[in-house]
Amino acid sequence: xxxxxxxxxxxxxxxxxxxxxxxxxxxxxxxxxxxxxxxxxxxxxxxxxxxxxxxxxxxxxxxxxxxxxxxxxxxxxxxxxxxxxxxxxxxxxxxxxxxxxxxxxxxxxxxxxxxxxxxxxxxxxxxxxxxxxxxxxxxxxxxxxxxxxxxxxxxxxxxxxxxxxxxxxx
Amino acid sequence: xxxxxxxxxxxxxxxxxxxxxxxxxxxxxxxxxxxxxxxxxxxxxxxxxxxxxxxxxxxxxxxxxxxxxxxxxxxxxxxxxxxxxxxxxxxxxxxxxxxxxxxxxxxxxxxxxxxxxxxxxxxxxxxxxxxxxxxxxxxxxxxxxxxxxxxxxxxxxxxxxxxxxxxxxxxxxxxxxxxxxxxxxxxxxxxxxxxxxxxxxxxxxxxxxxxxxxxxxxxxxxxxxxxxxxxxxxxxxxxxxxxxxxxxxxxxxxxxxxxxxxxxxxxxxxxxxxxxxxxxxxxxxxxxxxxxxxxxxxxxxxxxxxxxxxxxxxxxxxxxxxxxxxxxxxxxxxxxxxxxxxxxxxxx
Numbered sequence: 396x397x398x399x400x401x402x403x404x405x406x407x408x409x410x411x412x413x414x415x416x417x418x419x420x421x422x423x424x425x426x427x428x429x430x431x432x433x434x435x436x437x438x439x440x441x442x443x444x445x446x447x448x449x450x451x452x453x454x455x456x457x458x459x460x461x462x463x464x465x466x467x468x469x470x471x472x473x474x475x476x477x478x479x480x481x482x483x484x485x486x487x488x489x490x491x492x493x494x495x496x497x498x499x500x501x502x503x504x505x506x507x508x509x510x511x512x513x514x515x516x517x518x519x520x521x522x523x524x525x526x527x528x529x530x531x532x533x534x535x536x537x538x539x540x541x542x543x544x545x546x547x548x549x550x551x552x553x554x555x556x557x558x559x560x561x562x563x564x565x
Numbered sequence: 566x567x568x569x570x571x572x573x574x575x576x577x578x579x580x581x582x583x584x585x586x587x588x589x590x591x592x593x594x595x596x597x598x599x600x601x602x603x604x605x606x607x608x609x610x611x612x613x614x615x616x617x618x619x620x621x622x623x624x625x626x627x628x629x630x631x632x633x634x635x636x637x638x639x640x641x642x643x644x645x646x647x648x649x650x651x652x653x654x655x656x657x658x659x660x661x662x663x664x665x666x667x668x669x670x671x672x673x674x675x676x677x678x679x680x681x682x683x684x685x686x687x688x689x690x691x692x693x694x695x696x697x698x699x700x701x702x703x704x705x706x707x708x709x710x711x712x713x714x715x716x717x718x719x720x721x722x723x724x725x726x727x728x729x730x731x732x733x734x735x736x737x738x739x740x741x742x743x744x745x746x747x748x749x750x751x752x753x754x755x756x757x758x759x760x761x762x763x764x765x766x767x768x769x770x771x772x773x774x775x776x777x778x779x780x781x782x783x784x785x786x787x788x789x790x791x792x793x794x795x796x797x798x799x800x801x802x803x804x805x806x807x808x809x810x811x812x813x814x815x816x817x818x819x820x821x822x823x824x825x826x827x828x829x830x831x832x833x834x835x836x837x838x839x840x841x842x843x844x845x846x847x848x849x850x851x852x853x854x855x856x857x858x859x860x861x862x863x864x865x866x867x868x869x870x871x872x873x874x875x876x877x878x879x880x881x882x883x884x885x886x887x888x889x890x891x892x893x894x895x896x897x898x899x900x901x902x903x904x905x906x907x908x909x910x911x912x913x
Contacts, residue, residue: 457618465892466885469599471606
């Protein structure tokens with residue numbers, strides 16, 4: 396199995412630069428991280444961008460589309476959105492964009508709180524080519540192949556381990 | 566085959582998780598804490614509001630109230646709606662004589678209307694068990710109070726309220742005051758407090774309103790309220806269940822208040838930060854003085870609000886357990902099939 400380690404802080408640096416540019420058109424944004432990985436990335440970006448409002452957090456467990464198949468995540472935590480979402484520019488942060496189903500759940504939850512002016516999607520890693528729903532990120536730290544398995548650990552330090560999936564023996 | 570030493574708990578599935586909620590008796594601490602933790606996640610920590618989530622969308626829940634109820638029924642209905650379930654509530658008054666057969670017929674008819682879950686309140690102890698024995702395998706039963714037997718969701722919401730106010734049930738001294746004999750709520754509360762390892766459980770009331778051997782419940786018994794309230798962290802008042810008293814067990818309500826009513830003066834005997842709870846409905850001037858019920862130490866109305874989150878949690882956990890069991894069974898079937906295939910390819 397081949398493994399490669401990634402310089403996460405360099406990725407975050409580049410991402411916050413790109414995000415800063417995007418935010419020129421979308422002033423005074425508020426940031427929401429998706430628990431748990433998105434919370435870590437969100438905190439790191441929030442600090443780098445020096446955002447005024449506290450980082451919001453959501454846990455999409457109650458909004459998943461596979462509840463009737465896999466049940467509830469026992470570690471589900473309450474959402475923490477300490478400000479109004481109505482008419483705000485929202486930066487939505489997650490660690491990995493894969494099938495797109497998490498983002499669908501997250502948007503549903505966000506819209507339960509109000510109608511944002513816009514949502515900008517930011518992910519550290521994008522596993523392109525295995526999307527099942529039509530979502531694309533606005534800011535991506537790094538593109539990966541679908542076959543690669545990813546492990547993100549955190550929060551301090553945030554580390555990513557990528558390995559090629561072992562060949563499934565017939 | 567080895568014989569079973571203990572009968573399996575009828576409310577647990579083959580993975581040991583809750584399938585129905587009929588009573589707290591025989592449940593483990595993890596069963597309770599899973600529900601209490603899940604309830605926590607339904608409450609927005611900033612606004613204390615309870616969210617609406619799409620968790621049980623497409624599920625059909627029927628509330629069968631054979632006995633009148635305001636709080637329990639309404640909070641169950643709200644909880645179901647906040648989980649996005651489709652709900653139907655029925656008031657069913659049955660004659661006591663032909664209960665057996667009519668109850669089963671009712672059940673089968675409602676099941677034919679494709680219910681996924683029944684919430685049942687009945688004057689007869691064991692009614693929820695009876696339902697649970699006869700429902701189809703995919704249908705779940707929640708006891709919303711059966712006779713003098715159990716009221717598990719009420720006890721769970723009480724534990725949740727204690728946790729919210731005191732951090733943990735563990736290490737607390739809890740006094741339950743009033744009509745202990747007739748109360749299904751008290752029975753469930755004592756079980757919950759024992760499972761969560763409260764430091765001390767006291768019951769306070771006149772001999773006529775206590776069961777014959779209260780010590781068997783693992784509680785300390787007091788007949789003098791002033792002695793019993795000393796240094797407690799939590800006071801739970803319960804009402805006189807006049808409708809269940811078959812003889813004159815107390816001289817009068819006035820006399821009861823004089824001897825067992827919770828007044829500000831008596832409350833002062835408990836710890837200064839003690840909380841006052843009551844499952845409702847409260848009878849002002851019978852078991853509790855208005856000054857206490859409406860006072861700063863009373864958490865009676867918060868109990869009602871938390872009841873919504875706790876009932877949401879019970880229903881979600883039960884549905885989640887069902888999903889996980891189905892997943893588990895599918896995996897087992899698959900591995901059995903794989904084994905079979907392997908054997909066919911490599912015959913011995």
